[in-house]
Amino acid sequence: MLSILQTREMILASARAIVKAEPYLTEIDSLIGDSDHGANMKLGFSQMISVLENSDNFRTINELMKEAGMSLLKTMGGASGVIFGTIFIGGLTSLPLAYVMDENFFAAFLEGSLKSLQKRSKAVLGDKTVMDAFIPAVEAACSCGQKAGNLSDMIKAAADASEAGMERTKAMMPKIGRSRAFGEKAIGIPDAGAVSVSIMLRAFDEWMKSVFPS
Numbered sequence: 001m002l003s004i005l006q007t008r009e010m011i012l013a014s015a016r017a018i019v020k021a022e023p024y025l026t027e028i029d030s031l032i033g034d035s036d037h038g039a040n041m042k043l044g045f046s047q048m049i050s051v052l053e054n055s056d057n058f059r060t061i062n063e064l065m066k067e068a069g070m071s072l073l074k075t076m077g078g079a080s081g082v083i084f085g086t087i088f089i090g091g092l093t094s095l096p097l098a099y100v101m102d103e104n105f106f107a108a109f110l111e112g113s114l115k116s117l118q119k120r121s122k123a124v125l126g127d128k129t130v131m132d133a134f135i136p137a138v139e140a141a142c143s144c145g146q147k148a149g150n151l152s153d154m155i156k157a158a159a160d161a162s163e164a165g166m167e168r169t170k171a172m173m174p175k176i177g178r179s180r181a182f183g184e185k186a187i188g189i190p191d192a193g194a195v196s197v198s199i200m201l202r203a204f205d206e207w208m209k210s211v212f213p214s
Contacts, residue, residue, distance in 0.1 A: 001102035001151060004058050010101075010207045011068055012052055015045040017203035018196060029192040032179040037080060037192040044076035044084065061098040061105060065089070079177075082120060083130055083193065090116025103154050107145040110138045110158070128172040128179065128186065130193030137162035137201055152208045159198070159205040166194040 002010065018025075019042050026038030048071040058064040069088030073081055091113035098105045114134065123129040125136075140161035141154045149157065169191040174180045179191070 001100045003100060004061055004064055005056060006211070007061055007101040008052055008056070008058065008064055009211075010204055011064070012049060013207040014200045014203035015048045015052070017199050018042070018045040019049070021196075021199050025192050025196060028189060028195060032174070032182045032186040032189050033192060034178055036078065037196070040076045040078060040080045041084075041196055044072040044081060047071045047075040061101050062092050062095060065092055065109070080193065080196075083117065084196070086116050086120060087113045087134070087197075101151065103145050103149065103151045106151055106154055107142050110141050114138045123176055126172060127176050128169045128174040128191045128194075129177060130191065130197055132169045132172070132191065133162040133165040133194035133197040136165040137197065152212055152214075155201070155204045155208055159201040162194075162198040162201045166190050166198040169194045 022038040022042040024038070025041055026035060029035050029037035048068050051067060051071045052064075055067070058067065065088050069085045069090075072088065073085035075081070076084065091109035091111070093112050093116065095105070095108055095112060117131070117134065121129070121131065123131045125132055137158040141158040144154045144157040167190070170188055172187070172191075173184060174182065174186050174191070179186055
């Protein structure tokens with residue numbers, strides 16, 4: 001399990017990974033989107049870094065996650081701000097206050113995030129969206145938890161599944177959103193939102209490995 005400060009460091013690691021990936025995210029979105037995904041992600045996650053680095057007095061995991069999500073909602077434009085803000089905030093609904101991040105909280109949090117996203121979006125698996133990476137990640141993490149996997153195992157399972165889901169988007173034609181207009185031209189290119197989810201979760205995994213080497 002992770003303390004509140006350790007959880008903050010893990011989130012910061014993911015935010016820095018997103019910021020670093022801005023050129024690649026921009027490149028992808030310039031091919032089958034409106035070219036602003038990378039810039040929006042960098043803007044929002046840079047603000048998250050600023051907010052979290054300047055505060056170490058979060059009283060609960062819930063408060064930390066909410067602050068992280070609000071930093072995205074307040075600064076990111078378009079669908080990306082809503083999607084990634086919801087990933088951090090939507091999962092907190094009905095969750096009791098937590099003072100550590102353990103496998104039970106992580107699984108419940110991801111499930112809540114997915115339910116919140118599904119209320120906001122009609123996207124399903126195969127539509128070539130962020131959901132093609134996030135749904136498999138949530139399912140893999142929860143499956144791992146049911147098999148008594150620890151937090152590190154669950155995060156790795158989520159990261160692996162999100163990357164596999166992101167890779168599958170390369171073969172898909174977009175069915176919703178602005179990229180739908182590109183039709184067959186989108187085949188061979190991954191969805192930028194799915195790439196962002198995979199980067200975020202892989203950064204969680206890499207941080208866990210660096211702090212808790214097996």
